[in-house]
Amino acid sequence: MKNTALIGAGYWGKNIARSLHELGALKTVCDSSDAVKANLGKLYPDVSFTGDLKSVLSDGEIKSVFIASPAVMHYQQASEALKAGKNVFVEKPLSLIVEDAEELIKLAESLKKILFVGHILHYHPAVIKMKKIIADGTIGKLQYIYSNRLNLGKIRTEENILWSFAPHDISLILSLTDENPSYVNCAGSYFLSPGVADITMTNLKFPSGIGAHIFVSWLNPFKEQRLIVTGSKGMLVFEDTKPTDEKLISYSHTIEWKNSIPIPQKAEPSFIKISDIWEEPLKAECSAFLKAVETGKEPLTSGKEGLKVLKVLKDCQTSIEKQDRSSPCKGSLV
Numbered sequence: 001m002k003n004t005a006l007i008g009a010g011y012w013g014k015n016i017a018r019s020l021h022e023l024g025a026l027k028t029v030c031d032s033s034d035a036v037k038a039n040l041g042k043l044y045p046d047v048s049f050t051g052d053l054k055s056v057l058s059d060g061e062i063k064s065v066f067i068a069s070p071a072v073m074h075y076q077q078a079s080e081a082l083k084a085g086k087n088v089f090v091e092k093p094l095s096l097i098v099e100d101a102e103e104l105i106k107l108a109e110s111l112k113k114i115l116f117v118g119h120i121l122h123y124h125p126a127v128i129k130m131k132k133i134i135a136d137g138t139i140g141k142l143q144y145i146y147s148n149r150l151n152l153g154k155i156r157t158e159e160n161i162l163w164s165f166a167p168h169d170i171s172l173i174l175s176l177t178d179e180n181p182s183y184v185n186c187a188g189s190y191f192l193s194p195g196v197a198d199i200t201m202t203n204l205k206f207p208s209g210i211g212a213h214i215f216v217s218w219l220n221p222f223k224e225q226r227l228i229v230t231g232s233k234g235m236l237v238f239e240d241t242k243p244t245d246e247k248l249i250s251y252s253h254t255i256e257w258k259n260s261i262p263i264p265q266k267a268e269p270s271f272i273k274i275s276d277i278w279e280e281p282l283k284a285e286c287s288a289f290l291k292a293v294e295t296g297k298e299p300l301t302s303g304k305e306g307l308k309v310l311k312v313l314k315d316c317q318t319s320i321e322k323q324d325r326s327s328p329c330k331g332s333l334v
Contacts (some may be wrong), residue, residue, distance in 0.1 A: 002027040004290070005062045007053065007077055008069030009036050011154060012091065016066050019283045021047065025290060030056045053077065057084035064114075064293050066286075067091060071159055075100040082107045082115070087293045089286075091118040092167040093313060094306035101310050105303040116289045116299050117306030119171040123284040125274045126238050126248040127172065130229070133236060133250070133272070134176065140233030145173050145212040147227040150220035160188065160197040162316055165216035169227065171301070171309045173204065173212050176229065180308065182207050186316035187323050191219065202316050248272040 005028040006017050013031070020026035021044050028048045031037055037049040056062060057080060064087040067077050075095040081088045082104065094117050095101045108115035121127050133139065147169040156164055174180065183205035188197030199217040206212070225240040235251040252267035285301075292299040 001025065003061055003063040004066065005030060005056045005059070005064070006066045006068065007031075007056065007081075008067060008073075008091075009033075009040055010068070013066075013068035014040065015282055016068050016091075016286065017044065017047075019280070019286045020066065022283065023286060023290065025286075027062060028056055028059065053080070057081060057086065063087060064089065064289070066289075068118075071096055071163065075104065078104050078115070079107065082111055082113055085111070085113070087114040087116075087289075089116045089118065089289045090306070092171075092306070092309070093117075093163060094303060094310055096163075098307070098310055098314055101303065101307045105307060108303055112296075114289070114292045114296070114299065115303035115306075116292060117301045117303060117309075118285065119168060119301040119305070119309070120281050120285050121168050121172045122175065122300050123288055124240070124281040125277045125279060125284075126240070126272075129248055129272055129274055129277070130236055130238055131176070134229065134231070138234060138250075139229065139231030139236060142177065142208075142210050142229065142231055144210065144230040145176060145228070147173070147212075147214045148224050149214070149216045150222070150224040151218055152220055152222070153218055155192065155198075155218050157193045157196060160200070160320075161216050161218055162186065162188070162197060162200045162202070162320070163313060165218070166200065166202065166214050166316070167309055167313065169214045169216070170202075170312050171305070172227065173214070174305075174308055174312070177206050177208065177210050177212070179206050179208060179210075181205060181212075181312060181315075184312065184315040184319055186319040188320045197320060200316070200320065204312075244275045244278055245273050246271055248274060 004025040007030045009017050009029050009031040026047050030050050030053055032051050041049055065081045066089040068091045074090050078088050078090050149165045181204040186202040189199040191198050198219050202214040204212040223241055227238045229236045235253055237249040250270045254265045255262050256265050
């Protein structure tokens with residue numbers, strides 16, 4: 001049913017427009033750019049286009065909105081949409097301020113509306129399969145998780161690489177560990193814009209003993225989207241740049257102790273087939289939101305889940321700023 005509006009149809013929003021149109025749900029696109037509206041209008045002649053957000057929110061036929069505008073606008077637009085009686089999908093991050101996110105959650109609950117955050121990896125078939133393998137105990141007890149999200153671009157000047165790239169990885173790591181970190185450390189490197197980190201390395205420690213790190217950069221010579229999960233009985237590698245049935249690999253590597261010495265026991269990699277359950281992650285994510293609206297059930301990536309991610313992002317940002325103010329090393333090379 002065409003009762004959904006998209007707010008912001010730029011770099012990522014245009015992909016949401018495509019998915020919603022394919023699902024038969026897109027009624028209206030709201031964007032300030034005449035060029036964007038003209039280009040999308042050629043693709044979707046049955047969709048209405050406007051630059052007036054108020055007209056979208058006052059449209060009684062629109063039951064839900066997708067917000068894919070710049071992050072600085074998320075809180076205000078989501079708040080206005082909820083108050084107008086709309087269910088809301090917000091691209092990551094939910095907001096830039098923890099207190100604003102908490103307010104959105106309370107508002108959605110009081111109005112009995114769905115608040116959904118765009119953490120797309122949870123709807124990726126490889127991640128769904130990975131979670132099942134971990135839950136089955138195939139790789140044993142989780143020990144360490146690390147993620148590399150690297151590319152040459154998309155470079156931003158209004159937000160640093162941490163806020164642009166890392167929310168997806170933080171969200172997934174929190175889900176895999178099922179706990180909040182007890183320790184956060186994050187360091188940034190600056191090259192292009194003053195005060196805007198182009199590269200960050202985040203280290204996380206969890207109460208259970210699981211460790212994790214997240215390396216993100218938009219100054220990398222090639223694209224890499226790789227997450228590795230190490231367990232006591234094996235390892236999993238999720239590499240999203242690979243072909244469908246090469247995206248998820250299992251390694252049955254183990255460590256055996258002989259004469260008090262740890263000896264690696266290597267095994268051949270095993271590709272995990274996901275083509276039989278394949279669905280485009282973005283379309284699956286959009287479908288999950290529409291299903292949540294239909295059923296009224298809290299989605300996997302709810303506002304509460306988005307708040308957990310935001311709190312870690314805030315701790316990471318605080319850590320970066322603290323290290324930026326720290327004293328230089330006074331040691332010397334020998």
